Every structure is written in C-alpha cells, then in structure tokens.
Amino acid sequence: xxxxxxxxxxxxxxxxxxxxxxxxxxxxxxxxxxxxxxxxxxxxxxxxxxxxxxxxxxxxxxxxxxxxxxxxxxxxxxxxxxxxxxxxxxxxxxxxxxxxxxxxxxxxxxxxxxxxxxxxxxxxxxxxxxxxxxxxxxxxxxxxxxxxxxxxxxxxxxxxxxxxxxxxxxxxxxxxxxxxxxxxxxxxxxxxxxxxxxxxxxxxxxxxxxxxxxxxxxxxxxxxxxxxxxxxxxxxxxxxxxxxxxxxxxxxxxxxxxxxxxxxxxxxxxxxxxxx
Numbered sequence: 559x560x561x562x563x564x565x566x567x568x569x570x571x572x573x574x575x576x577x578x579x580x581x582x583x584x585x586x587x588x589x590x591x592x593x594x595x596x597x598x599x600x601x602x603x604x605x606x607x608x609x610x611x612x613x614x615x616x617x618x619x620x621x622x623x624x625x626x627x628x629x630x631x632x633x634x635x636x637x638x639x640x641x642x643x644x645x646x647x648x649x650x651x652x653x654x655x656x657x658x659x660x661x662x663x664x665x666x667x668x669x670x671x672x673x674x675x676x677x678x679x680x681x682x683x684x685x686x687x688x689x690x691x692x693x694x695x696x697x698x699x700x701x702x703x704x705x706x707x708x709x710x711x712x713x714x715x716x717x718x719x720x721x722x723x724x725x726x727x728x729x730x731x732x733x734x735x736x737x738x739x740x741x742x743x744x745x746x747x748x749x750x751x752x753x754x755x756x757x758x759x760x761x762x763x764x765x766x767x768x769x770x771x772x773x774x775x776x777x778x779x780x781x782x783x784x785x786x787x788x789x790x791x792x793x794x795x796x797x798x799x800x801x802x803x804x805x806x807x808x809x810x811x812x813x814x815x816x817x818x819x820x821x822x823x824x825x826x827x828x829x830x831x832x833x834x
Contacts, residue, residue, distance in 0.1 A: 579614045586611050612803040617810070620803050635795060637787065639808070643815055645787040649705070649780075650773045650819075653712025657769065661717045662762065665724025666750065669758070675725070682721070690715035690776050694783055704784035711780045716769040723765025727758030759830035767823040774816045789815075 588610065628640030668675045690711045697707035731754050739749040781790025789812055796804035 582611075583613045583615060586613050612806060616803050617806050620807050621810070624807060634786075637792075639789075639792070639811060642787060642789045642792040642808075643811065646777050646781065646789040647815070649708050649788065650712055650770070650777050653709045654716045654766075654770055654773050656709070657713045657716035658720060658766065660713075661720035661765075662724050665721045665762075665765075666728055666754075668721070668725040669728025670750070670754070675729075682718070686718045686722075690772075691779055691783070694780065698784075704786060708777065708780045708784050708788075712773045712777060715776045716773045719768040719772065720762070720765040723768070724758065724762045727761025727765075728754055730761075731757040756830070756832075760827060760832070763823065763827040763830055767820060767827060770819050770823055771816065774812075774819055778812060 628638045630638040697710045778790035781788035782794045
C-alpha cells in the first residue's frame with residue numbers, strides 16, 4: 559500500500575495543501591500595532607484593522623458555522639449555504655435535462671444522416687460560439703421571469719457539447735456493427751436503440767459531462783445578474799457586504815459541488831464503457 563501510486567499521490571497532495579495553507583496563513587497574519595498610533599490611525603483602528611485577505615483559519619471557522627446550519631432562512635438576503643446551493647442545483651439540473659431532451663435526438667439525426675449534418679451544420683457553427691450570458695437580456699425580455707431566464711441560459715450552454723458529441727459518437731459507430739444489424743433485418747428504430755446507442759453511449763456521456771461542467775460555471779455568473787437566490791447571488795451579495803471570508807467559503811463550495819457533479823457523471827460514464 560505504501561508504494562502504491564494512489565497512496566503516494568495522496569501524501570503529496572496533503573503536503574502541498576498544508577504548505578499552501580501555511581503560506582496563506584502566514585502572509586495574511588495581521589501585524590501588531592507596536593508604534594504609538596497617530597490620531598488618524600486611532601480613528602481607523604491601526605494596522606491590525608486594515609482590510610486584508612482572510613486567513614484560512616477564519617474561512618475554516620466560518621465553514622464550520624455555515625455547514626452546522628446550512629438550511630436556515632432568515633429572510634431574502636440571509637439564507638443558509640444549503641438553500642443557496644439547492645436553488646443553483648435546481649436551475650442547473652432543470653436546464654441540463656431540458657437540453658438533453660433536445661440535443662440527444664438532434665445529435666442522433668445529425669450523426670445518422672449526412673443530409674441533415676450538412677443542413678444543420680451552419681446553424682450549429684453560428685450558435686455554438688455565442689456566450690450563454692449574451693442570451694440573458696433577450697431571455698429576460700421574452701420570458702419576463704428571472705428564474706426561467708437563468709434556466710434558459712443553462713439550457714442554451716448545455717445543448718452544444720451534448721449535440722456535437724452525440725453526432726460524433728453516432729457517426730463513428732463501426733459500420734460492421736450496423737451491417738450485422740441489417741443482416742439480421744433489424745428496423746431503423748431497433749438498430750438505433752440496440753446497436754448505435756450502446757456503441758455511442760461513452761461519447762454521449764462525455765458530452766453530457768462537459769455540459770454539466772459548463773452549466774455549473776455559467777450558473778454562478780447568471781445568478782449574479784438575475785439576483786434573488788443561488789450561489790452566484792450569494793457570492794455577489796457577500797462581496798457587496800465586503801465579507802471576503804464568506805466569498806472565499808462560497809468559492810470553495812462552488813468547487814466542491816462542481817467536483818461532485820463531474821464525479822457523478824464520470825461514474826455513469828464508467829458503467830457504459832466497453833472494450834472492443
């Protein structure tokens with residue numbers, strides 16, 4: 559076990575983390591007021607009261623407090639981190655699954671039909687590079703609801719990786735397998751579901767994994783714009799309150815939840831992997 563790669567990598571990770579936290583803690587320690595304070599310094603609180611990046615010990619202390627009661631609700635601008643993450647996850651998963659309902663059938667169509675591939679490719683190439691947040695003003699004007707507009711932004715940013723990966727996976731299924739299906743006189747629908755879909759599943763899941771990562775990135779920016787609730791609004795609200803400790807804590811929570819979402823889809827991806 560001691561010589562295994564995983565064990566040695568874990569040791570190196572722990573050492574690097576301890577080193578990073580130690581440097582962070584040391585560089586941001588508040589200096590003592592050793593000299594007599596001037597009148598201005600007395601008014602401002604001296605060097606020890608100057609604004610600086612919070613130390614990791616302060617972030618850890620806040621994390622224990624927040625995670626001890628993550629679902630408290632003390633009004634519109636004071637909700638627990640669990641409630642804020644819950645709102646963000648609801649928006650991300652709703653937009654993500656709506657995108658899957660649209661992207662997977664169209665991806666199948668594009669992958670199986672060279673005609674549809676050529677016909678739809680110009681639309682995909684034009685729409686794909688547009689920043690998801692560029693759609694926000696139009697969505698707010700048409701939908702007239704900030705919640706639904708945020709979900710639409712997640713929908714529009716999730717759709718392209720899924721569609722393109724599905725089309726690529728379907729188009730690259732080995733022709734031998736399709737020919738065998740034809741030999742057994744399988745219909746188009748059975749060939750699609752019993753031969754092409756299982757063969758393309760790893761590529762499709764890779765596209766879905768990319769989409770969920772992008773969606774989680776975008777929801778933070780979208781919620782900063784629409785406000786109300788969610789982890790993006792939480793970050794922006796704490797910044798307006800000049801509470802950098804809460805901002806750093808929320809950034810860490812965004813990273814952890816994003817990692818868990820990616821790990822969940824990676825687990826599903828491993829279930830459909832196969833070796834030829």
